[in-house]
Amino acid sequence: MPDDREAEKADKRRKALTAFLRQEALAQGFDLCRITRPDAIPEAAIRLGQFLDKGRHGTMGWMEETRERRGDPRVLWNETRSIAVFGLNYGPDEDPRGILERRDTAAISVYARNRDYHDIIKGRLKEIATRFAARSKEDVKVFVDTAPVMEKPLAGAAGLGWQGKHTNLVSRAFGSWLFLGSMFTTADLEPDEPEIDHCGSCRACLDVCPTSAFPAPYQLDARRCISYLTIEHKGPIDPELRPLIGNRIYGCDDCLAVCPWNKFASNASEMKLVARDDLREPSIAFLLGLDDATFRTFFSGSPIKRIGRDRFIRNVLIAAGNSGERSLIERCRELAADPLPVVRGMAVWALSRLMTAGEFTAFAAQRRDEADEEVRAEWKLAGVR
Ligand code: B12
Numbered sequence: 001m002p003d004d005r006e007a008e009k010a011d012k013r014r015k016a017l018t019a020f021l022r023q024e025a026l027a028q029g030f031d032l033c034r035i036t037r038p039d040a041i042p043e044a045a046i047r048l049g050q051f052l053d054k055g056r057h058g059t060m061g062w063m064e065e066t067r068e069r070r071g072d073p074r075v076l077w078n079e080t081r082s083i084a085v086f087g088l089n090y091g092p093d094e095d096p097r098g099i100l101e102r103r104d105t106a107a108i109s110v111y112a113r114n115r116d117y118h119d120i121i122k123g124r125l126k127e128i129a130t131r132f133a134a135r136s137k138e139d140v141k142v143f144v145d146t147a148p149v150m151e152k153p154l155a156g157a158a159g160l161g162w163q164g165k166h167t168n169l170v171s172r173a174f175g176s177w178l179f180l181g182s183m184f185t186t187a188d189l190e191p192d193e194p195e196i197d198h199c200g201s202c203r204a205c206l207d208v209c210p211t212s213a214f215p216a217p218y219q220l221d222a223r224r225c226i227s228y229l230t231i232e233h234k235g236p237i238d239p240e241l242r243p244l245i246g247n248r249i250y251g252c253d254d255c256l257a258v259c260p261w262n263k264f265a266s267n268a269s270e271m272k273l274v275a276r277d278d279l280r281e282p283s284i285a286f287l288l289g290l291d292d293a294t295f296r297t298f299f300s301g302s303p304i305k306r307i308g309r310d311r312f313i314r315n316v317l318i319a320a321g322n323s324g325e326r327s328l329i330e331r332c333r334e335l336a337a338d339p340l341p342v343v344r345g346m347a348v349w350a351l352s353r354l355m356t357a358g359e360f361t362a363f364a365a366q367r368r369d370e371a372d373e374e375v376r377a378e379w380k381l382a383g384v385r
Pocket of ligand 1 (some may be wrong): 043045047048051109110144145148149151153163166167168169176177178179180181217220222225227228231250251252253255256
């Protein structure tokens with residue numbers, strides 16, 4: 001029957017294109033590539049709405065602005081028939097929490113210890129997309145991170161893993177250490193089965209969080225998350241949270257690193273990202289010395305460059321204030337005269353913790369008139385009227 005023959009032909013083409021895509025993904029160094037449909041995540045839009053309505057996105061206004069498109073892939077691109085989700089393993093060689101005890105040293109989260117993963121993944125996705133479009137004669141669009149796409153629920157629906165209680169995607173093969181990216185296409189591809197939740201009664205990620213950023217399992221309040229505070233949030237950081245940040249100066253890995261599924265994680269990915277040696281355990285003293293030009297050169301090609309020198313130094317000053325290292329006092333004093341208010345303010349806070357009460361009173365007595373309201377608030381917080 002002609003109908004049967006058509007269906008058979010379509011099925012053959014679907015299988016062939018899916019196999020081709022997987023092969024291309026492996027060739028580009030992705031560890032996983034699985035397929036889902038654009039209508040596979042109806043509950044994600046509702047949960048995104050709840051997250052936004054509670055204000056848990058903080059100052060990430062772009063999440064609110066893209067609410068409709070983000071919640072539903074069909075609104076983003078209504079011709080999408082299939083979504084391929086890609087996973088790239090970035091599992092570290094050792095537990096990144098080791099550095100948290102070394103207070104003279106700054107902790108940079110694992111994903112930011114080398115080149116910007118957006119650039120790496122985007123380049124590889126574009127290669128795959130070009131070859132796939134040529135082969136299939138279908139339209140394709142690729143996305144990673146910054147596009148209004150809910151990558152984690154899509155990855156769960158495609159079966160790369162499941163969203164753990166820390167809200168990140170956990171994989172049986174790679175634990176909590178996967179970057180995600182996606183390709184939307186008009187092509188009809190063979191969908192994979194979703195993965196089920198394997199967190200069980202474990203709550204290690206919830207309990208380890210230094211700032212108690214999880215109001216409930218599977219829910220994050222970004223406003224308390226160290227990753228948000230050190231990367232996305234501009235301006236001063238809530239004084240109550242500063243001591244809890246410790247020496248984490250860019251992102252936080254605690255909820256990922258504690259995940260028991262990491263022990264099954266394969267370390268054998270062929271094209272795994274390797275940490276830059278000088279970003280494994282940089283000293284706080286060195287980082288505090290960076291000015292605008294040296295900051296740009298040192299972090300060239302790194303995601304850290306995106307937050308700019310001033311927000312970065314704000315973070316390093318918090319680590320300095322938490323370090324107990326008196327050798328940092330001199331540099332903090334210099335930064336208390338920085339042109340940028342956010343730097344001056346955080347230097348005042350750091351000094352209030354590093355100096356003795358007498359030293360701090362003497363330092364405060366020499367201060368110049370402060371025009372900025374936020375910096376004045378820091379002096380007040382430190383007990384100086
Ligand atoms: C905004 C954002 C952030 C924000 C907010 C994080 C968040 N959890 O929403 C901040 C800045 C805090 C952040 C931090 C990090 N991020 Co981020 N971030 C994103 C981004 C751009 C959007 C995420 C999003 O849509 N959030 C909105 C919320 C509502 O969606 P959700 O997290 O999926 O929430 C689900 C659950 O809460 C669940 N849920 C809610 N209630 C309930 C109830 C029940 C019973 C159940 C079962 C489920 C459930 O349903 C929701 C919808 O699926 C994505 C990239 C992308 N485009 O997807 C990267 C992304 C999630 N980030 C990533 C990474 C690596 C990180 C960090 C590890 C970086 C670091 N080391 O510092 C941390 C991890 C912090 C954490 N525990 O989440 C990776 C995660 C990869 C993975 N394996 O999952 C992504 C996918 C980027 C990428 N392309 O690889 N991030």
